[in-house]
Amino acid sequence: MGPGRACFSGADGVVGRSPGPAIRDTRRRSGGRGEGMAAVHLAEGLADGIDALLTAAAAVAFLRRRGLLPLVVLLLAADPLWSLGLQALGPPLGLESTPLRQVVTAVLSDAPLWGAFALGLSRLLGPEPRPGPSRPGVAGR
Amino acid sequence: MNAIAFIFRPVWVAALNFAHLMALLLAAGAAWAAPRRYRRLAAVMLLAALGWGVNVAVSLRMATLPVGGTPGTALAWAQFAGDLPVWAAVVVGLAAARRGASRGGA
Numbered sequence: 001m002g003p004g005r006a007c008f009s010g011a012d013g014v015v016g017r018s019p020g021p022a023i024r025d026t027r028r029r030s031g032g033r034g035e036g037m038a039a040v041h042l043a044e045g046l047a048d049g050i051d052a053l054l055t056a057a058a059a060v061a062f063l064r065r066r067g068l069l070p071l072v073v074l075l076l077a078a079d080p081l082w083s084l085g086l087q088a089l090g091p092p093l094g095l096e097s098t099p100l101r102q103v104v105t106a107v108l109s110d111a112p113l114w115g116a117f118a119l120g121l122s123r124l125l126g127p128e129p130r131p132g133p134s135r136p137g138v139a140g141r
Numbered sequence: 142m143n144a145i146a147f148i149f150r151p152v153w154v155a156a157l158n159f160a161h162l163m164a165l166l167l168a169a170g171a172a173w174a175a176p177r178r179y180r181r182l183a184a185v186m187l188l189a190a191l192g193w194g195v196n197v198a199v200s201l202r203m204a205t206l207p208v209g210g211t212p213g214t215a216l217a218w219a220q221f222a223g224d225l226p227v228w229a230a231v232v233v234g235l236a237a238a239r240r241g242a243s244r245g246g247a
Contacts, residue, residue, distance in 0.1 A: 043220065058234075069237060
């Protein structure tokens with residue numbers, strides 16, 4: 001991100017950073033120089049570590065118990081690493097070679113977040129699930 | 142940059158930011174009106190949307206800074222803080238999922 005990752009149009013024309021990787025935008029924009037870079041490096045390292053830990057925990061939780069909530073949590077947690085991977089793979093794969101590809105890549109970098117929002121909101125705003133048939137032994141509950 | 146990209150990019154930026162704002166408002170509204178059984182999911186969505194909003198605000202502030210300029214310690218930690226609501230959403234969701242598992246329920 002991490003949902004670094006807000007969308008903006010900076011002076012250099014970069015768009016579509018979602019929350020998460022925002023911290024990395026600071027370093028990119030500064031060129032890795034200047035006052036405060038030690039704090040940037042520290043914050044970036046901490047953010048990456050927390051992202052990795054939470055993604056691993058969410059993956060384990062999803063594998064143990066499949067369901068909408070664990071899937072939403074996994075998508076939210078994995079978004080920073082997904083964005084980071086796209087940022088790393090972008091130049092070698094030519095994903096940022098044209099302005100149009102840059103926009104598409106920026107949209108793709110937010111894909112897990114959009115997925116999480118779509119899944120969660122569809123449940124919250126959708127119709128109530130109909131109760132299924134009573135299971136033996138639990139009738140009347 | 143060609144003419145199409147020159148026009149296309151601001152449109153995409155505006156559309157994405159508008160979509161982010163709509164997602165934030167939808168999550169807030171849905172959390173407000175959510176049935177009791179979905180309140181944990183609603184809390185996760187609301188925290189994630191809050192984090193998204195904070196990141197948009199920080200990034201908009203950052204976009205006004207000169208490229209190559211000094212980012213500043215405060216801005217670096219403000220961006221770090223922007224991730225906190227999203228991390229909180231993940232932690233709340235993990236706790237809710239674990240609680241559901243311990244009950245053996247869906």
